[in-house]
Amino acid sequence: MGSNRRPSVAILVANLPAEKDRRVIRECLSLEAAGFDVTVIAPRGDRSLRILPGSQRTRLRPYPVLLYGSGFVSFAAEFLWSFFWITIRVLGEIVRGRAQAVQVCNPPDVYFPLALLVRALGKPWVFDHHDLSPEVYISRGGEPNPLVSKLLVAFEWLTLRTATAVFATNESFKDNAVRRGVDAAKVTVVRNGPAHAEIAAKAAASGAPADGPHRVVYLGVFGPQDNVEGAVLAAEELIKLRGRTGWRMVLAGDGETAAALRELATERGLTDVVEFTGWLNGPEVDALLRDATVAIQPDLPTRMNQLSTMAKTVEYLGRGVPVVAVDLIETRASVGEAGLYVKNGDPAEFAEAINTLLDDPALRQHMHQVGKERFRDFLSWEHQAEKYIAVWRELLKVPAAAIPAQRQPVDEASRADAP
Numbered sequence: 387m388g389s390n391r392r393p394s395v396a397i398l399v400a401n402l403p404a405e406k407d408r409r410v411i412r413e414c415l416s417l418e419a420a421g422f423d424v425t426v427i428a429p430r431g432d433r434s435l436r437i438l439p440g441s442q443r444t445r446l447r448p449y450p451v452l453l454y455g456s457g458f459v460s461f462a463a464e465f466l467w468s469f470f471w472i473t474i475r476v477l478g479e480i481v482r483g484r485a486q487a488v489q490v491c492n493p494p495d496v497y498f499p500l501a502l503l504v505r506a507l508g509k510p511w512v513f514d515h516h517d518l519s520p521e522v523y524i525s526r527g528g529e530p531n532p533l534v535s536k537l538l539v540a541f542e543w544l545t546l547r548t549a550t551a552v553f554a555t556n557e558s559f560k561d562n563a564v565r566r567g568v569d570a571a572k573v574t575v576v577r578n579g580p581a582h583a584e585i586a587a588k589a590a591a592s593g594a595p596a597d598g599p600h601r602v603v604y605l606g607v608f609g610p611q612d613n614v615e616g617a618v619l620a621a622e623e624l625i626k627l628r629g630r631t632g633w634r635m636v637l638a639g640d641g642e643t644a645a646a647l648r649e650l651a652t653e654r655g656l657t658d659v660v661e662f663t664g665w666l667n668g669p670e671v672d673a674l675l676r677d678a679t680v681a682i683q684p685d686l687p688t689r690m691n692q693l694s695t696m697a698k699t700v701e702y703l704g705r706g707v708p709v710v711a712v713d714l715i716e717t718r719a720s721v722g723e724a725g726l727y728v729k730n731g732d733p734a735e736f737a738e739a740i741n742t743l744l745d746d747p748a749l750r751q752h753m754h755q756v757g758k759e760r761f762r763d764f765l766s767w768e769h770q771a772e773k774y775i776a777v778w779r780e781l782l783k784v785p786a787a788a789i790p791a792q793r794q795p796v797d798e799a800s801r802a803d804a805p
Contacts, residue, residue, distance in 0.1 A: 393782045394423040396476055396485035397514075400468045401493055403431025404446055405439050408697070409516065409578055410491060414444045416771040417778065425484055427475040429468065445484075447475050465494050473500055480507065486782055487512065489553075493519050495541040501548040510781040513549035514576075515559050518542075521690030525611040542566065551777055556716050558693035576774045577720075579700035581767035585672065600633040600679040600744050603707070605671065606698040608641030611691075615643070616684040616733055618650050621660050623737030630659055633744060635682075638663040638674055675705040679750065680743045683711035686731045695720055704761045708753035710739045720765060724757035 395417060399407055404426040414424045418441055426438060430448035438444035449471035452464075479485035487510040490497050501511040520538040524530045546552060546566045552573045554560040560573045602624075604617045614637060621635040637647070637660065644662070651660045666674065675681070681702040685691040692715045699717060702709050703724055711717050713727035726743060728735035743750055763769075778784070 392421055392423045393784050394484050394486045396425045396427060396479045396488045398472050398490040399428035404428040405431050405435060412767050414438050415441060416775055418444055420775045425479050427472055449475060465496055469496060489514055491516055493517050495519050495545040498544040498548040510550040512551045513545055514553045518690055525688050525690045556695045558716050574773055574777050576770045577765060578695060578697045579765050579767055580704055585704045601677055602635045602680045602682060602740055603674060603678040604637045604682050605701060606639050608639055608644045608647060610643060613684040613686050614647055616731060617682050618647055618660055619733035620736035621656055622654050623734045624740055627737055627741045635660045638666050640665045675707055678707045680740055681707040681709050683709055687712050687714060700765050703757040706754040706758040708743055708750050710736060722760055724753045724760060
């Protein structure tokens, strides 16, 4: 590598425009700050963008999108289309000398043929494992097709085994990769979550805002697997415990179940206590969580949820908001004593736990402090960036050097809610 040439990485994303994928944004900013050139190949979003918002030189190479899948056939057509364009784009970057290595982000787990080609060209291929695709398929409800389930497991196996290195979002994802036959030394845990610098300072104490009622907050995507319905029904149960005054449940986000959730709140007569904010940008997220008394993670105890770290929960901890959640493996690993746990995720269980916290300011204050400390000392992106950059330095034989301080992304839209 010439002394005047920066090391370069191409990052491939198939399910989101680059400017909406917060994990990818943080990875790009960390690479850029450490002296790498980055190109992101992703579905076209904002047509006016040429570089990644918040970055100085991270190039965007979007590809056109014809459709987004809603069934198996349309999903297959969507991903064949994206595979074609991603292949064209990444080979173009390699030919131009702008991709000495490639990172692919899932879903889907279909790019292993391209991995073999890129590795045959002598380039490292890194898999950034965002989702457990077989478990996501099962979690979306209905009767899963056994053939589709087996196919997804096979694709995951091939995706993991053809990678030079793997980034796992938690220890459970790492264990999954090792069970699929990946050498543990090739798997590095790089967790999801905001940088400490991204988060506005929260009030020293956790409690109801001075000018209004307690706010019980959900921040995330409204999808079939997210059980936001459980949060709405928990509000109904909470009315039985403490009436309709002195608190509100605020559901911030959007997704395919949003209309049904609004209808549910109306049918149950909950519109006076349940508020839907829609999709929020970064400052709005900060303002919401700064005034939150309690946050709810309503995910049910499915295999996917047991093994997943919810990005929304790390957002809660970063602001010191006490969390009510089902006692899931990776949720407890992240939240620790900053959470109050329920067994099954029934609405009545959630309501009872929320009610307990609303009545106990001392417990909330303890959980607030624990959450802030866990985020500061363990979960924040600054800690993850060190491990992330170290892998790239090793793969591309870049001499070790201190990683510059991480800058706060200026793309506030990229900091809207996520699951």
